[in-house]
Amino acid sequence: MKLDIRRKILLLMGISGLITALLLGAILTLGLNTAYDTLDKQAFTMAQGVSDEAVNYSQKLARKRLENIIRLKAYHINEVIGEMEGNVIILSDKISQISDTSIKNKSIIPKDPRTDTVYSGEWYYLPGADDYSPQYATDIANDLNATLHNLSKGEKARPLYFYIGSENGWSLRMDILPNDNDKVNLPQAALTRDYDARDRSWYKYVMQAEIKNAPLYVPLYSSAGGSAMLSIAMPYKDKDGIAGVLGVSIPSSTLSAAMEDNTRDKSDISFLLDSQGHVIYSSLPVEDLATDRSDFDLRNSGIESLAQAAQSMTAGETGSTVVDIYEDSYFLVYAPVGSQGWSLGELISYNEVQEPADYIGYLVKSEFKEIQNELQLVFSGVRTISLIAFILLLISIILVSRPMAGHFSKSIRTLSEGVKHISEGNFSEELSINSGDEMELLADRFNAMTKDLNKYMDDLTRVTQEQAEVTAGLDVATKIQKGMLPEGGITSSIVSLDADMQPAIEVGGDFYDYYYLDDTHLAFTIADVSDKGIPSAIFMVVSRIILKNCINLYYQDGLANAVTLANDQCSQLSNDGMFVTVWTGVLNTATGELIYVNAGHNAPVLLHDKELLYLPKGKCPMMGFMEGIEYKQQSIMLKPDSLLLLYTDGVTEAMNENKEMYSKERMEEILKGLGDSSPKETINGVRQDVAKFVGKAKQSDDITMVAVKYNGIKG
Amino acid sequence: MEDINISVEEKKGWSVLLLQGRLDRVNAEYVGSKAEETMAAAAKMAADLSGLEYISSAGIRVLLRLAKKSKADGKEFVICGADGFVKEILEDSNMDMLVTMINSVEQLP
Numbered sequence: 122m123k124l125d126i127r128r129k130i131l132l133l134m135g136i137s138g139l140i141t142a143l144l145l146g147a148i149l150t151l152g153l154n155t156a157y158d159t160l161d162k163q164a165f166t167m168a169q170g171v172s173d174e175a176v177n178y179s180q181k182l183a184r185k186r187l188e189n190i191i192r193l194k195a196y197h198i199n200e201v202i203g204e205m206e207g208n209v210i211i212l213s214d215k216i217s218q219i220s221d222t223s224i225k226n227k228s229i230i231p232k233d234p235r236t237d238t239v240y241s242g243e244w245y246y247l248p249g250a251d252d253y254s255p256q257y258a259t260d261i262a263n264d265l266n267a268t269l270h271n272l273s274k275g276e277k278a279r280p281l282y283f284y285i286g287s288e289n290g291w292s293l294r295m296d297i298l299p300n301d302n303d304k305v306n307l308p309q310a311a312l313t314r315d316y317d318a319r320d321r322s323w324y325k326y327v328m329q330a331e332i333k334n335a336p337l338y339v340p341l342y343s344s345a346g347g348s349a350m351l352s353i354a355m356p357y358k359d360k361d362g363i364a365g366v367l368g369v370s371i372p373s374s375t376l377s378a379a380m381e382d383n384t385r386d387k388s389d390i391s392f393l394l395d396s397q398g399h400v401i402y403s404s405l406p407v408e409d410l411a412t413d414r415s416d417f418d419l420r421n422s423g424i425e426s427l428a429q430a431a432q433s434m435t436a437g438e439t440g441s442t443v444v445d446i447y448e449d450s451y452f453l454v455y456a457p458v459g460s461q462g463w464s465l466g467e468l469i470s471y472n473e474v475q476e477p478a479d480y481i482g483y484l485v486k487s488e489f490k491e492i493q494n495e496l497q498l499v500f501s502g503v504r505t506i507s508l509i510a511f512i513l514l515l516i517s518i519i520l521v522s523r524p525m526a527g528h529f530s531k532s533i534r535t536l537s538e539g540v541k542h543i544s545e546g547n548f549s550e551e552l553s554i555n556s557g558d559e560m561e562l563l564a565d566r567f568n569a570m571t572k573d574l575n576k577y578m579d580d581l582t583r584v585t586q587e588q589a590e591v592t593a594g595l596d597v598a599t600k601i602q603k604g605m606l607p608e609g610g611i612t613s614s615i616v617s618l619d620a621d622m623q624p625a626i627e628v629g630g631d632f633y634d635y636y637y638l639d640d641t642h643l644a645f646t647i648a649d650v651s652d653k654g655i656p657s658a659i660f661m662v663v664s665r666i667i668l669k670n671c672i673n674l675y676y677q678d679g680l681a682n683a684v685t686l687a688n689d690q691c692s693q694l695s696n697d698g699m700f701v702t703v704w705t706g707v708l709n710t711a712t713g714e715l716i717y718v719n720a721g722h723n724a725p726v727l728l729h730d731k732e733l734l735y736l737p738k739g740k741c742p743m744m745g746f747m748e749g750i751e752y753k754q755q756s757i758m759l760k761p762d763s764l765l766l767l768y769t770d771g772v773t774e775a776m777n778e779n780k781e782m783y784s785k786e787r788m789e790e791i792l793k794g795l796g797d798s799s800p801k802e803t804i805n806g807v808r809q810d811v812a813k814f815v816g817k818a819k820q821s822d823d824i825t826m827v828a829v830k831y832n833g834i835k836g
Numbered sequence: 837m838e839d840i841n842i843s844v845e846e847k848k849g850w851s852v853l854l855l856q857g858r859l860d861r862v863n864a865e866y867v868g869s870k871a872e873e874t875m876a877a878a879a880k881m882a883a884d885l886s887g888l889e890y891i892s893s894a895g896i897r898v899l900l901r902l903a904k905k906s907k908a909d910g911k912e913f914v915i916c917g918a919d920g921f922v923k924e925i926l927e928d929s930n931m932d933m934l935v936t937m938i939n940s941v942e943q944l945p
Contacts, residue, residue, distance in 0.1 A: 651893040652861065698901035702893075702929055721929035742930040746900055750933075770893070770925075821861070822892075 241298035249290025286318030396462025434464035619800035681754035761833025800828035851878035856887030859895035886917030
């Protein structure tokens with residue numbers, strides 16, 4: 122048959138079209154397969170990589186958290202010891218100032234435990250081997266009495282033993298027991314004539330030490346009664362120079378309460394080392410961690426990993442390491458306590474830290490498995506569609522022309538390029554195909570998948586973070602922070618007080634405090650440390666102790682003076698512009714006079730007879746920022762039945778989901794509505810109102826309030 | 837950065853750092869480093885807070901740190917234009933005792 126030119130050309134076009142289509146199809150299939158293989162391989166490597174990364178990340182996070190928490194715990198113990206230190210300095214100072222004329226009150230006569238029954242909070246006297254006369258000791262007892270009782274009220278630890286041991290051998294002591302009517306139970310050895318202050322281990326230790334003007338941590342010793350004692354002591358002077366040793370001690374088991382209250386798991390083992398590597402306290406006192414081996418230095422432990430860790434611990438380092446002890450692997454985290462080389466260690470089962478990390482790795486892998494399955498589905502979709510596309514292409518090549526093919530292959534190329542990018546980890550890649558056909562549908566499907574992938578990654582980060590935080594017990598840090606604040610409030614006929622702090626998720630921030638300075642002077646404080654996190658939490662603890670010690674020590678010279686000195690000390694310790702806004706006041710419960718210093722804090726509200734007033738502010742900046750600021754005090758007479766509410770900006774600046782603030786106005790309104798309520802009711806009322814306002818929004822700042830009601834002296 | 841806009845302009849020999857939006861915990865570090873950069877290059881710096889609607893204690897810390905740094909480096913630093921809530925907060929903490937504060941950037945000497 123003869124073909125005309127047109128037919129020939131048509132045939133030629135048909136054949137070349139067919140060949141082109143076949144070639145195109147082959148390239149397409151090949152490209153698609155390659156893309157799939159690459160993607161499959163990459164997804165696998167990626168899964169492995171990301172899961173390893175997640176495991177490492179969560180372990181690192183957990184370790185970091187644990188180290189931060191151990192630092193915070195160490196500070197907690199340091200706080201207990203720090204208060205003891207502060208008390209010892211105050212008392213030693215006071216004794217040194219005693220002169221013949223300074224004793225006005227001579228009503229107290231120390232008891233003789235050999236003949237009298239002695240109760241908690243009473244002075245008693247042991248004459249020593251020289252049978253020394255109690256005259257000078259009686260002067261001391263009279264002079265120190267009020268101060269000592271105030272100081273002991275401010276300490277949570279019970280029992281507390283105050284002792285003074287003279288160079289003449291006598292001892293003057295006071296035991297503060299859990300209940301006021303508890304009897305002092307002295308061991309027989311203390312009641313004999315041989316019992317002499319100069320033989321006590323604390324006496325010898327302090328007298329032999331080079332440092333004479335600061336408290337020393339006495340190495341662990343057994344008291345005459347046999348229990349292990351922690352003691353802080355320093356010399357005191359009379360007009361002729363050093364005259365003896367004064368100190369305070371607690372059974373080391375008291376410290377364990379401070380430590381174990383916050384231990385997140387009973388299987389954890391915590392222990393305390395002194396600067397000589399002696400185990401002062403241990404929650405599992407066996408083998409190397411036994412506490413009754415005062416000649417054993419943990420740095421010489423037969424367990425090498427433990428000995429090495431002890432080395433770092435006594436060197437004052439913070440860190441974590443893996444040790445093998447008690448036939449198991451443990452994470453040992455440690456941090457220094459105080460200034461004299463003590464260190465707190467905590468052994469946490471290795472598995473406990475590792476398991477969640479592994480679990481996260483597992484989670485990641487299963488996420489990826491799902492993604493891989495999803496990809497496979499999409500790809501088989503792509504294959505089917507490309508087959509159809511191919512047939513369509515063939516037809517279209519024959520029927521229409523090649524531009525269409527170009528258009529088609531472009532969509533598929535875009536798709537396959539996009540897939541490649543995504544498989545390389547670029548999850549933000551969006552495929553833009555607007556062909557209005559199945560390719561566009563497929564691209565949409567792909568875009569949806571990358572979005573899912575992005576969400577997975579976000580979820581993963583969040584899960585990892587949350588898991589790690591749970592592992593490391595972030596809540597523990599907040600608990601510790603809360604545990605440092607006094608609890609229970611004050612209820613008496615003249616004055617009642619209640620306080621509350623709702624910490625935001627992160628530690629740091631606010632604190633409050635309240636304590637009696639003597640029978641009629643009640644001090645209370647509210648404060649807000651700039652910023653949050655562990656450094657702020659530590660600054661919070663430190664500034665609280667400093668302020669309390671300064672007020673205890675220097676209140677007699679005026680509250681403003683005490684705050685000025687506290688600011689100087691805080692400023693030396695704060696770094697990087699950290700500061701704390703403080704409102705602190707002392708209420709004379711006999712007269713209703715309130716003296717206060719406002720260091721850059723928001724003014725408290727005074728409610729009386731439905732009238733509402735903000736306490737006038739003086740011009741004083743926040744504490745801890747700069748030394749040498751002279752603080753000024755103000756005063757106001759409280760009428761009976763007034764209620765004073767101290768608060769932090771966490772209350773008025775609590776935000777709802779629309780970022781609107783709770784505001785002073787709302788607080789004023791609820792306060793007026795609450796009327797004549799008790800401190801507890803007032804705080805609860807405001808708290809509930811804030812919670813209602815905030816709704817589901819995340820709490821971003823600590824919410825802290827102290828309410829004081831002055832009832833006045835009635836009748 | 838989220839919630840905050842920072843720009844710097846020169847006025848009467850002062851480098852004026854204009855902050856607009858919210859200065860809070862989330863962006864305090866970022867603002868701090870930007871501001872310190874500006875301060876490093878300037879002899880006199882002013883922070884214009886007229887466009888600021890919220891400041892948290894972390895934000896105050898940024899300003900205090902700048903004040904401390906300017907003092908250490910022998911430079912001048914003023915805060916201007918604080919208004920409304922921000923002014924209230926700064927007054928609450930008696931910032932004016934630590935840093936010079938003026939009403940508006942127009943009052944710069």
